[in-house]
Amino acid sequence: MAEIMPKIGLKEGPKELRVKPIVNGTVIDHIAGGQALNVLKILGISGTTDATLSVVMNVESSKLGKKDIVKVEDRELLEQEVNRIALIAPAASINIIRDYKVIEKRPVDLPDEIVGVVRCQNPNCISNTLEPIKSRMLVKARNPVLLRCLYCEQPLTERIAEYLI
Ligand SMILES: [Zn+2]
Numbered sequence: 001m002a003e004i005m006p007k008i009g010l011k012e013g014p015k016e017l018r019v020k021p022i023v024n025g026t027v028i029d030h031i032a033g034g035q036a037l038n039v040l041k042i043l044g045i046s047g048t049t050d051a052t053l054s055v056v057m058n059v060e061s062s063k064l065g066k067k068d069i070v071k072v073e074d075r076e077l078l079e080q081e082v083n084r085i086a087l088i089a090p091a092a093s094i095n096i097i098r099d100y101k102v103i104e105k106r107p108v109d110l111p112d113e114i115v116g117v118v119r120c121q122n123p124n125c126i127s128n129t130l131e132p133i134k135s136r137m138l139v140k141a142r143n144p145v146l147l148r149c150l151y152c153e154q155p156l157t158e159r160i161a162e163y164l165i
Helices: 038-042 079-088
Strands: 025-032 053-061 067-075 093-099 100-108 114-115 136-142 143-151
Touching: 025 038, 025 079, 038 053, 038 067, 038 079, 079 143
Parallel strands: none
Antiparallel strands: 025 067, 025 093, 053 067, 093 100, 114 136, 136 143
16 A cells, blocks of 8 residues: 555654545545556546545555555545446545545446446447437446447447547
8 A cells, every 4th residue: 555644653754645534525446457547537537526536546556466446535435426437437436525434435336337428439320320319328348448339239348448528
């Protein structure tokens, strides 16, 4: 773990190296190594954000080899946001923190069908060419994620982050 917990009786290190526990907010753990910035994109957090957040990337994980962790203060994720995270980080777990305590911990989960979240990569697909038709993807596998377009059956498994709407 790259997190440095305060130790009583030891001299404190440089403050910018410390990842403090958060009072209220969400901790997204077990993100596949290197995907944290895509998770931030899903949450609508860009370079100009004023949100208080911590991103830890490529720390050792017995489960994943390398993992990323994202902590967002003063924000509890909506179910739709959690579903989107499952698309690119299917092993992630969501921890909701209130008053320093984990009040809810759950894995991310994908519904059997996702509507209007991921664009079909077939440029001729009806969902890309006819304006009112929303993309509809069937979830065929969850880890790694395999999607299949309901209209043209085009599969999508890699680079899903690039096709998020
Ligand atoms: Zn399609």
